[in-house]
Amino acid sequence: MTPNLGELSRFWKCPKVSTTSAAISIVLFALHIYRRLYENLFVSVFSSSHMNIMHYIVGHTHYWGAMMLLIAHFPAFSSSDSKTTFSPLEFCHIIGMFLYLYGFIVQHQSLRILAGLRSDRGKDAQKHKMPAGGMFEVVSCPHMMAEVLVYVGILFVLQKHTGWLAVTVWVICNQIQVALMNHKWYQETFKDYPRNRKAIFPGVL
Template identity: 25%
Template sequence: MAISLFLFTSTPSLFINAMSIFNLLALITSGYMEMIGKNKQYAKFCDNDTGSNKPKAKEKLKLPSRIGMLVFYTPSFLVGLVSFAVFPHQDPRFVMVISILTIHFFKRILEVLFVHKFSGYMMLNVSITIGLSYGVSIATMIYAQYLSQESSEPAFDLKYVGLGMFLIGISGNFYHHYILSSLRNKADREYKIPKGGLFHFVICPHYMFEIVEFVGVSCICQTGFSFCFTLGTVFLLMGRSYATRKWYVSKFGGRFGKDVKALIPYLF
């Protein structure tokens, strides 16, 4: 099969195969829910109304947004760190996989602590669910890579192509996150229309570069699970970017450029 030229042969692990399908379907579903406006419990979409007339029990279910985002990313970062100890003395591809995943989530944590501006709160159950989902997915990706070492290498070795894409993606993602953070000072809680970088073409260039980053991850891994995870992530970020553009249009009306697309310049 042509796919065997680019991917390790599928592992006999029922767990890995089931998780591949589950992750793909779950991410596609999440992307669809984002697109139709049914999954607005993060960032600008979170209901931050914490009026005094609300029951105190509900207040306990919310975290400050910065803490909530740390809950998103910390489990996956710890999974990456622990993997270095659990799987010592592995081949260069395997070490590269663990390294890039750990770097990705370490970068996210640093951005939460030192780059992003936050206001309002995030639902506790949403933070925990997303954090556990990321952690389990990353652990599964690493385990799938470990099992793949029992198979012969794909005919086309894409790990260095993937590394280049990963570096481009993570750099572009950080650059546009920095632009977003520069829009508001500490006292400013109002959202503004982003300018600079690729924001003139799409409202979510940070998502576009995140897709490039995870395509790079798939090229480094070259496993069926990583491919399914990346494909699902593409659908998720398409839905999220569509919802983001819709939000900006509803909030800013004619001030939002009608030629600015959601994710892909001139197309989507």
């Protein structure tokens, strides 16, 4: 039996998402996934430490599940919705895409800065250095702040989508927790670490 993605939509009990909102959100999230893949393969320079297998599984499951959640709300994939007419852009779409684009750019720039800290070869590539430049001047983890902006931006595009709201809350909680841990490590490792830097949100946290 072929699974009906519309059933997943009804499982979350979400209000119907317009074709325009669904299409924009799918494209934006797909671009985010492809960019992250590109950065992992060609930009980031990783240390010799190994990732916990459970973190690896959770990460892959998260991206797969989030994309399936978006696809499930696309009218063309629901047996109960036959109309796929695109409606004009709304103000919330513009706001959402602006937040997404800002997060998209900041995350890429931040990851390039981090990669630059390990640009040396040999043992020097494993040495820890204090990041500087870009949004690192105001927060310790701008790439995590940017991740939050990407999800919040898509949430604005989707509007009343309880499933994506749950995903966004999960991402916010996760990124804040990791950012606070990294921020504490920076402060303990670098004695001259700027006191005005926050962990993830400028001037707030």
